[in-house]
Amino acid sequence: MDHDNILETNGLNHWFGAGEVRKQALFDINLTLKRGSFTVLMGPSGSGKTTVLTLVGCLRAVQEGSVTLLDRQLNGATEAELVALRRRLGFIFQAHNLHESLTATQNVMMGLQVHRGVSDAKAQTAARHALDLVGLSDRVSYLPANLSGGQKQRVAVARALVGNPALVLADEPTAALDKDSAAEVVDLLKRMGAERGTTTLLVTHDNRILDRADCILTLEDGRIVRVDDRH
Template identity: 65%
Template sequence: MAPGLGPAIRVAGLSHAFGEGEARRKVLQDIALDIPRGQLVILMGASGSGKTTLLTLLGCLRAVQEGSVVVLGRELAGAAEAEMVAARRRLGFIFQAHNLHESLTALQNVQMGLAVHGPLPGAEVAAAHLLGLLGLGDRLHHLPAQLSGGQKQRVAVARALVGNPDIVFADEPTAALDRESGRAVVEMLRRLGHERGTTTLMVTHDNRILELADRILTLEDGRILQDETRAGGAGAKAPRRGWDVS
């Protein structure tokens, strides 16, 4: 780990439940986890194992009930809403439901990803550059209704990355993509980790991309059943702002 940089995510004693009274059900139980900066971590497990709940807690989208969650040095347990909003500005999100604005073009949708991160040098050019890297250079001015499902998902990926987030949270980002497109997206995320220090936590059932992971976590019944670190995993890098669009 690079000097002076703590882990991107540190979790201790994290538990979470839904429901009240007799209907109350624990979906996460005593999770302890450190994720160094720059790692691409894949989170696997059967439906109902707690993967998406864990993702939303670490992504500052849900309040911590029990335990400690530190994201980029910020404790989320007991954090006020303003603190959660501030933390989210340093994060990027890719969901299976792309949630594009139907009245905006692909380029405009990606530029919307800049709103939470503030102005970045060359960011407007970076939006077009990212779409080009994802094979959408000829679709910049198309509306979502004119795009296929896989193309919409790639626009959503570009929107998540254009603000140069420190951590990317991805929930089934390759589900709507063919093998080649899905691999290209994950290879880009892995490269960002190795070259720029971007951390990615990805929920997936896509066995085609497992070899690209630095680490694979398997959840079962709300607990981490297996934690496999791959050889040559990413080391921490100092986060850099802006994009090289050469």
């Protein structure tokens, strides 16, 4: 594996169910993500986009094929190995999943809970820096109820970025946002790629953000049917 590649999958297949109801969900998925790249995975509902995300994100066991993440092979990896790799990833979802009783800073600090040995003081400093990165330095003490939809999603982005992950996996992060807020979230992830070498794989139906992608993969019925490389 090229060390400039954060992720490689080869011949990735996946099934759901067992026996007569067993159904293949992914067919021969081959993809490569280079350090700092911003890749979009598109396709209709049920095409397998989220399944790809959960497999490469160590949230689901690889059944068949090769997935190499950060120079580690996921097929056959132990649970302890998968947990260690998950600590090096950032996750963003359509629902911001913020805790309503916690401030923006406290919500972002939760992104460091998987990292052992981080003191509360260091976690708070890192959280405030991450909020500054996403343009929310004036909202660090706000509760989610007092933030707009775009601001809540930026807090979720800060939470994903606070541990300085090598790879960010984003599942429909702009779906509930207006055009300007969606652009802000995507531009932020692009900037992290340029400044930190953070790699992003983003699942979306949102055509408004496609012009910002380095590569667009189109998935249909569990197969990659188109690769649009913008480099």
